[in-house]
Amino acid sequence: MTSPKSLFAAAASPAAQTTAIRRDDRAVPSRARHERMANALRALAMDAVEQAKSGHPGLPMGAADVATVLFSRFLKFDAADPAWPDRDRFVLSAGHGSMLIYALLHLLGYEKMTIEEIKRFRQLGSITPGHPENFHTPGVETTTGPLGQGLANAVGMAIAERHLAAVFGPELVDHRTYVLASDGDLMEGVSQEAIALAGHLRLNKLIVLFDDNGISIDGPLSLADSVDQVKRFEAAGWAARRIDGHDAEAVAAALEEAQSCAGPSLIACRTIIGFGAPTKAGSEKTHGSPLGSEEIKGARERLGWAEPAFAVPGDVREMWRSAGCAGRAAHQAWCDRLSAAPAARRAEFERLLAAVRSVKEKLAATPKEVATRAASETALEALTAAVPEMIGGSADLTGSNNTRPKGMTVFSGRDYSGRFIHYGVREHGMAAAMNGMALHGGIIPYSGTFLVFSDYCRPAIRLGALAGERVIYVMTHDSIGLGEDGPTHQPIEHLAALRAMPNLYVFRPCDAVETIECWELALQNSQSPSVLALTRQNVPQLRLGVEETNRCAAGAYEIVPAEKDAEVSLFATGSEVAIAVEACKLLRERGVDARVVSVPCFELLHKQGDAERATIVGTARVKVAVEAAVRQGWDEIIGSDGAFVGMTTFGASAPYKDLYKRFGITPENVAKAALSKLGKT
Numbered sequence: 001m002t003s004p005k006s007l008f009a010a011a012a013s014p015a016a017q018t019t020a021i022r023r024d025d026r027a028v029p030s031r032a033r034h035e036r037m038a039n040a041l042r043a044l045a046m047d048a049v050e051q052a053k054s055g056h057p058g059l060p061m062g063a064a065d066v067a068t069v070l071f072s073r074f075l076k077f078d079a080a081d082p083a084w085p086d087r088d089r090f091v092l093s094a095g096h097g098s099m100l101i102y103a104l105l106h107l108l109g110y111e112k113m114t115i116e117e118i119k120r121f122r123q124l125g126s127i128t129p130g131h132p133e134n135f136h137t138p139g140v141e142t143t144t145g146p147l148g149q150g151l152a153n154a155v156g157m158a159i160a161e162r163h164l165a166a167v168f169g170p171e172l173v174d175h176r177t178y179v180l181a182s183d184g185d186l187m188e189g190v191s192q193e194a195i196a197l198a199g200h201l202r203l204n205k206l207i208v209l210f211d212d213n214g215i216s217i218d219g220p221l222s223l224a225d226s227v228d229q230v231k232r233f234e235a236a237g238w239a240a241r242r243i244d245g246h247d248a249e250a251v252a253a254a255l256e257e258a259q260s261c262a263g264p265s266l267i268a269c270r271t272i273i274g275f276g277a278p279t280k281a282g283s284e285k286t287h288g289s290p291l292g293s294e295e296i297k298g299a300r301e302r303l304g305w306a307e308p309a310f311a312v313p314g315d316v317r318e319m320w321r322s323a324g325c326a327g328r329a330a331h332q333a334w335c336d337r338l339s340a341a342p343a344a345r346r347a348e349f350e351r352l353l354a355a356v357r358s359v360k361e362k363l364a365a366t367p368k369e370v371a372t373r374a375a376s377e378t379a380l381e382a383l384t385a386a387v388p389e390m391i392g393g394s395a396d397l398t399g400s401n402n403t404r405p406k407g408m409t410v411f412s413g414r415d416y417s418g419r420f421i422h423y424g425v426r427e428h429g430m431a432a433a434m435n436g437m438a439l440h441g442g443i444i445p446y447s448g449t450f451l452v453f454s455d456y457c458r459p460a461i462r463l464g465a466l467a468g469e470r471v472i473y474v475m476t477h478d479s480i481g482l483g484e485d486g487p488t489h490q491p492i493e494h495l496a497a498l499r500a501m502p503n504l505y506v507f508r509p510c511d512a513v514e515t516i517e518c519w520e521l522a523l524q525n526s527q528s529p530s531v532l533a534l535t536r537q538n539v540p541q542l543r544l545g546v547e548e549t550n551r552c553a554a555g556a557y558e559i560v561p562a563e564k565d566a567e568v569s570l571f572a573t574g575s576e577v578a579i580a581v582e583a584c585k586l587l588r589e590r591g592v593d594a595r596v597v598s599v600p601c602f603e604l605l606h607k608q609g610d611a612e613r614a615t616i617v618g619t620a621r622v623k624v625a626v627e628a629a630v631r632q633g634w635d636e637i638i639g640s641d642g643a644f645v646g647m648t649t650f651g652a653s654a655p656y657k658d659l660y661k662r663f664g665i666t667p668e669n670v671a672k673a674a675l676s677k678l679g680k681t
C-alpha cells in the first residue's frame, strides 16, 4: 500500500496559521448580509457578460442564493490553497454559468482571480474562459460545458473520496462533492448513468443542487421535458427534496439534512433564471446573452445594488473574504495529521518499472501466444500489485475485457476499499466518472469496454484529453478479428477517430511484450488519457529476447530489420503485425528485401524529431501499411502513393480467420500489394 504522504505530497502545502472559524462555527449571516453577498455575485456576472458582449448571466443570477449559502456556510475549503486534497469539491456542471464560479473565486480571495480577470471574461489569455477549465483556473475542479459531464465527473470524485477514505481513514480523507446542475445537465443521457451508479454505490457524500429554473435555451422546459426529477432521483436510490432556491434558510436546512443521508442527495432548488432583471427574469432571454445596459440598470435598482460596474463595497468583500478563509484551521489541522502519517515509500515510478521488468523477463523466458487482452490481464496483475492507485473496472464486460486481475476485490456500497468497479452497461457514465476520479487525485482509473463502444464514451474521452487527465481505457475486441459478433461490434473507423483527438494516446500492441510496454507508457502519461486497443483473438509473441528498453516508446520501431537494403517497408499495428511479418517472408522468397515496422502508437511516433521519425519510417521505395481498419491517418506514414491493406466497408459475422480472408487482410495480399508497387506482379 502506498503511503498517504506520497499520495498527497504534491498537493499539500501547509496552511497559514490563523484564528480560523470551523465550518460549524461559521456565523449565519443575517438576511440582509446574505442578500448583499448574493447580489455581489449577480452584479459581477451581469457586468462581466455585458463587457464581454457574450456569456450567460441567467444562471449565476438565479443560482446566486444557493451558491452563497453553500460557499459561506457549508463548503470546506481554503482559498489560500486550491489544491488542498481534503477540500470539498464543487462542480459547476452547467458550465455555461461560468461567471458564477469566477465571481465566487474572486470574492472568496483566490489569489489569481483578480478583478482584472473578471473584466477580461472570455478574452484570450484570461483565466476566465467561456466555460470553466480546471487546467487553466485554480479553484475550478473540472472542465465543464458539454452538459451532463460535470455531474458524471462528480460521481467519480465521490467514488475516489470513498475509496481513499476507506484506505487512509477519515482523519486524512473526509470531504464532500457538491454539484450545481441545470435542467440541461439532467436532460442529457449521461446523467441517468451517473445517477444510477451513484445511487447504487450509496455515495452519501455526493450532493447535487439542481438549479430548477424551468428554462432552457428554446424557452420553458415544458417544450421538451416533463420528468419529475425528484421522483427520478428517488427511484435511483437518492434522497431528494424540493425547496425554494431563493430562501437561504431553506437551502441551508436542506444542505444540513443532506449531510447525514445514507445515500446521495438531490436538492431541487426552485429558482428564477436571471433573478433581479426587471423585464427578462424568468425567461430564456437571460440565459445566454448580455442583458443590455437598461436591463442592468433596472436590475441594480431592484436588487438595491448601487455600485458601479465591477465595484464591490468593502463590507461585502469582507464577508466573502472571511468565508474564503473559514476553512483554514481545518486545513492546518489536516496538514498536521498528514505530517504525523508514515513516511513515503518508494516512488510510484520505481514500483512501476520493477513490475514492467518482471513481466518482460517472464515473457522472455516463456513466450506466450495469447490475445493481447489476455496479455493485458497478466500485465495488470503485476501493475496493480505495484501501483495501488490503480482502480479498475468494466462496463459489464469484465470477462471479455480482462480488466479484473486475480484477487482484486470489488468496490461496492458495502466495501469502499475494493479496487474493481462494476460500472454496469454505462460506458459514457463510466468514462466521465473516470475523469472525475483522475481529477480528484490519488487514483489512476482504468476500465474497459469493446473498442466499438468508444463512441459511447467519446464526449468524456474528449474532455479528459482536453483537461489532460490520466485515464486508461482498455478497449478490447479491436477489429474484425472479434469474429462472429459481426459488423455491429467490429470497429472500423474507431482507431482513426480516436487518433484524430489531440492529447489522446491510442496504443495497439502486437503481442504480449508490446502490451506491457504500452501499459507502462499509458501509466507514465500523467497528462493524457490513453486507449489500449486489444485483440480478442490470439496473436503470436513476436518479441522474444530480453530487452530493457521500452521499444514502443518511440511510437514505432523496426521489428524485422531489412537483410541489407530494404526495397519495401511494411507497417502494421496490433494483430496485423504478425501478418506483415509473414508477408515479409513471402517477399524475401521472391527475392525482395523488406523490413517490418510495428506502429503501436501514432501519437508517440509523431512526437519524435524529424530525423528520428525519418529513420523509423525508412527510405524503402515502396511503403505498405496493414491494419484491419480504415486507411485514414496512414498517409502521413506511407504517403498517398503507399499501398494500404485494410478495411473500406463494415465487417461481417463469421469466424475471424474467414473474415481476414474475405476482406483480403492476408500475408499473400500484403506481399502482392508490395510487388505490384514494385512492378513485379
Ligand SMILES: Cc1ncc(C[n+]2csc(CCOP(=O)(O)OP(=O)(O)O)c2C)c(N)n1
Residues within 6 Å of the ligand: 056, 058, 059, 094, 096, 097, 145, 146, 147, 148, 182, 183, 184, 185, 188, 211, 213, 215, 216, 217, 273, 287
Ligand atoms: C451536450 C450539450 N448540448 C448542448 C449544449 C448547448 N447548451 C448550453 S446551455 C443549454 C441548455 C440551457 O438550459 P439549462 O441547462 O436549463 O440552463 P439555464 O438556461 O438554466 O442556464 C444548451 C442546450 C451544451 N452546452 N452541451
